[in-house]
Amino acid sequence: MTSARLLESWRVAGLLFLLTTGGCLDQMPGKPNPASRPKLPSEQTDFQVLFARSCSGCHGADGKLGPAPPLNDPLFLAIVPDEVLLDVITRGRRGTPMPAFDRRLSGTLTAEQIQILAEGLKTHFKPTLAGGDAPPYTGELSTQPSAEQIARGEKLFASACAACHGDSGQGSGDEDTAPGRVNDPALLSLFSNQALRRIIITGRPDLGMPNFAETDGRDSDFKPLTSEEIDDLVALLAHWRGRPQQVASNMGPGE
Amino acid sequence: MNARLRQIGTWIDRRLGVRDLLAHTVLHPIPRELESPMGWWYVFGSASLTFLLLQILSGVGLALVYVPSADQAYESLLYLDYEHPLGWFLRALHYYAGSGMVVMVLVHMTQVFLQGGHKYPRELTWCVGVVLLLCVLGMFFSGQILRWDPDAYWGLAVAGSMAGRVPIIGPDVVHVLLGAETIGAAALSRFFALHVFVIPGALLFFLAIHLWLVLRCGVSAPPVPGQIVDRATYDRDYAESLKRGVPFFGDAFWRDALVSALAVIVVVVIAAVLGPKGPTDPPDPTLGGANPRPEWPFLWLFALLSLSPREAETFIILVFPLLVIGVMFAVPFISNRGERAPSRRPVAVLSVILIYTTLGVLTYLGFTAPWSPRMEAWTADPVPVEIVKRSTVPQLVGGSVFQYKNCRNCHALDGVGGRRGPDLTSVGTRLTRDQLIMQVSNGTPGGGLMPAYGKQISPAELSMLVDFLVSLRPEGQPAAGWATPGPSLGAQQAAEPTYAKQLPPPDAS
Secondary structure, eight states: OOHHHHHHHHHHHHHHHHHHHHHHGGGSTTSOOGGGOOOOGGGOOOHHHHHHHHTHHHHOTTSSSSSSOOSSOHHHHHHSOHHHHHHHHHHOOTTSSOOOOBGGGTOSBOHHHHHHHHHHHHHHSOOOOTTSOOOOSSOOOOSSOOHHHHHHHHHHHHHHTHHHHOTTSSOOSOTTTSOOOOOOHHHHTTSOHHHHHHHHHHOBTTTTBOOSSOOTTSOTTOOOOOHHHHHHHHHHHHHHHTSSSOOOOSOSTTO | OHHHHHHHHHHHHHHHOOHHHHHHHHTOEEOGGGGSGGGGGGOHHHHHHHHHHHHHHHHHHHHTTOOOSTTTHHHHHHHHHHTSTTHHHHHHHHHHHHHHHHHHHHHHHHHHHHTTTTSTTOHHHHHHHHHHHHHHHHHHHHHHHHTOSHHHHHHHHHHHHHHTTSTTTHHHHHHHHHSSSSOSHHHHHHHHHIIIIIHHHHHHHHHHHHHHHHHHHOOOOOOOTTOOBOHHHHHHHHHHHHHTOEESTTHHHHHHHHHHHHHHHHHHHHHHHHOOOOOOSOSOTTOSOOOOOOOGGGHHHHHHHHHSOGGGHHIIIIIHHHHHHHHHHHHHHHSOSBOOSGGGOHHHHHHHHHHHHHHHHHHHHHHHOTTSOOTTHHHHSOOOHHHHHTOOHHHHHHHHHHHHTTGGGTSOBTTBSOOSSOOOTTGGGTSOHHHHHHHHHHOSTTTOSSOOOTTTSOHHHHHHHHHHHHTOSOTTOOOOOOOOOSGGGGOSSOOOOHHHHTSOOTTOO
């Protein structure tokens, strides 16, 4: 091939290359997506990004199947008041592994971002009341439960909880399938009475724990727990804890 | 038309007189052996040169938009990435062609070294080549600073601290580099000047010398085992071989052109697919999540520094680079004559293998940086679902404590999370309950990596946390136990030490 002809073919190839690349460069995967334009963390207003960065570590990637109680739980979202969500994200729950997220309490989020999270929980994970009715989120948590109330709680525990948690909350024999002990003072000291009430009402649908009304694993004559009955159960758990109210461990940040 | 142009050309050249020089350059003879397939080894230098041209063109394009001021540099890069037509592509091209240039220069140097091209009489060509390598690396470093994101200026902070360690003149060096004692607007202006005037100027100057030396000393013929470089006879033999030589503008030129074109196509495709690098978060020194680490050509040094004991730091920062550069300059004087063929130079071949293996491993380590905690892991990395599903209530609470107390920032679960400490996915098979309590409360014995958490964690939290950790083991694997001394060593359930009995067992009934 002579130099001139070679040069000619190079010229044609180069021209073709320029035409093809120039035309479709705008469709190439390397083009930055405007949605991923960098922002200051405090300017981030996307619920999903905020949730992934701040909540998924404990509450699970999709708001369930994390070690902490699920947020992606229709029943929970149906009964929890908006101001409670806002307050718990802002201040955390003292003495539990739920930290304060407000920047002013050495958290990482602005008030606006906390608002987005609190509202977003209810719009992204749909709240539904399956049975139509449920006990209110907050109950009458007496500061000094009577022996009577504790006795009522024990009776309820035997019918509603003992099948999985053991007769006196010690856990059942088979370690692989049992949910383990719930009568441990150390364990209970990391739960507020309100958190205990919430778990009894909503159960843990992601891990197979039935809610206040479901009959799975319970006696056939089991009736949905009433608000007062749930108070009695909480009183029993508080009795096991050794303290009627949870005392903050004053060990966490933001306190 | 053509005749008219030719006339103008002749008019100019009668006054300028470059036609002969150009013809001489393009048609200079090279050894005939380069027409063999061995000639394909000689293409990397010109590929580096092609990338340099690409860098100049794309760099000029970027400079038309980039604003080298501390308050607008970052914004102008975002404008290029998201608004200016094909601005993102220009940035990507500049980055990947620059990377390609480093690669090509290294390949070129390696080829020259392996085939003994640095030996007599081309020592100076090699030394100027080393200067060119340093210029290219300087371009890479100064270019990274111009991104002016947290990685850039914290990276510069590291470089500044390093320079500050130079004895006596350290503070002055820092001042000259940064224009102040700390990083600020002046630093960006200085690195812009370095990146577009000073280093390119030096690069072009030394490149001219390099090319002149290539023309003057000639292109070395492919090495032949047994053909010895001897100062007494080399020049005469080489001149003799050039009498049978071929002009550069021929096969050699077309090979260079082909490889350069391929290299450009590869870089264009990579740039179009991977897109521009950075900038990352906006420049705000109060942000805690910055991840300062150097660009890839320096990752090996970053890894070496991170992995070395503290006492070696100053040596690695100040003496080691000078040593490496000194050795590179000394190469053509250490092995100046003798065999050129790699098959007869086992030390040279082994050195190359050793150097690239070391660089490769260190670069990989620098890339993964397993020694850096992941500061956002505690809220952002979910506990693996499989672990959650098999956990008891105390273990679930322990899992929350594990996240809440930031354990995850240094300890991964299922490979996700920080990697400063060991992955704890199966820690239950390695440590007993008591050992875990000791480890968490007291940290690594003797002031090691892990801090003591005894005062940062309540007894209840510790109890739940350890419940969780003991449960971390693959299905069917027994928990770690204590070996009983004596004949009962084989017993499955080993005895626990006495103090363990005072603590509540994990699943007390």
